[in-house]
Amino acid sequence: MSSDDDGYGGGDYTSPTGQTRTRLPDSESDAYGSGRRSRAGLSSRNLIAVVGVVVLLIAAIAFANRGSTSARTDDTADGAPKSGPAARPTAPTGTAPVEGKNGTIASGFAKTQQGAQSAAANYAVALGSERMFRTAGRHEILPAVYTPDVAAELKASQDKAYSPAFLKRLGLDAAGNAPKGKNFISRTIPVGTKVEKFGDGTAKVSVWYTALIGLAGTGSTDPVRTDWKTWTFDLAWTGGDWKIAADTQKTGPAPVTGDVPASGAEEITKAVDEFGGFTYAR
Known part of the structure; x- marks a missing residue:
């Protein structure tokens, strides 16, 4: 081969x-x-x-970037969504917080749904603070958050509500001061806001919040505890800002209590003293 x-x-x-x-x-x-x-x-x-x-x-x-941009630009100027999922009540708008202050309370909110929600959240914080338990602080807060006529009406009734007998049940003296060696704590922390109604110069906004209240210190008969409530505000555009015309509260909704062990009075007092609050804005 x-x-x-x-x-x-x-x-x-x-x-x-x-x-x-x-x-x-x-x-x-x-x-x-x-x-x-x-x-x-x-x-x-x-x-x-x-x-x-x-x-x-x-x-x-x-x-992906196109989708996220669309989500950011789907909101109108007043914070109400144009399209997309209807349930977005807690989504932030990204607009910067207000810069104005009325005493220690934020002011100068926009005449929009976003502005109304920001006002309601900040007013809930002010009305839930320990300053409301002292006459001088209460007399500063009421005219800062309520319409002039409502603030005038509430002054006497609120003074009556924060009576020496009521304050005593909380462990405070007649002036709203905690006894020596103890700290009174009252703080409102908004979890979310929701616009119930919005019109020309009026708004109805609900604020879901948790709160801390009680007397921290050895031997306290009213230890600091948490609470969950919803505070609904009827707002009116008055003097270039949102003011409260009427308000109501109801209990809850409250989540299941977690397994975190309660901290001692000293640790709670230290935390409240060291961790400041916020200016809330949508």
Whole structure:
């Protein structure tokens, strides 16, 4: 058998007689007649695959960014969503908080749904603070958050409500001061706000909040505890700002109590002294 008709395109071949003959390939074809794949061809295919993956990644990132931008621009100027999921009551608008202050209370809220929610949250904080238990503080807070006529009406009734007998039940003296060695704590922490109604110069906003209240200190008969309530405010646009025309409260909704052990009076007092509150804004 000649070297040209043994049927193999290359490599060593052992004949039946035991003789080994080596044949070099006579073309760029493999043993099965197909063309060999050059390194250049493989490199080109690999490059195409890599480019394809990169293009897909860029397209995915662009699509995701487009979705998040749409979500940010779907809100109207007053904070009400144009489209998308209807239930977004706790989503922040991203607008900066107000800069004005009426004493220690934020003021200068916008005449929008967002502004009304911000006002309601900040007013709930002021009305739930320990300053309300002292005559001087209460007389500053009421005209800062209520309309002038309502504030005037409430002054006498609130003074009566915060009577020496009521304060005594909380462990305070007639002036609203805690006894020596103890700290009275009263703090409202808004969890979320919801616009119930909104019109031209009027708004009804509910504030869901948790609160801390009690007397911290050794031997306290009224230890600091938490509470959950919803405070609803009827707001009126008065004097270039939102003011409370009427308000009501109800208990809850309250979550299940967690398994976190209660802290001691000293730790609670330290935390309240060291952790300041916020100016709340939508």
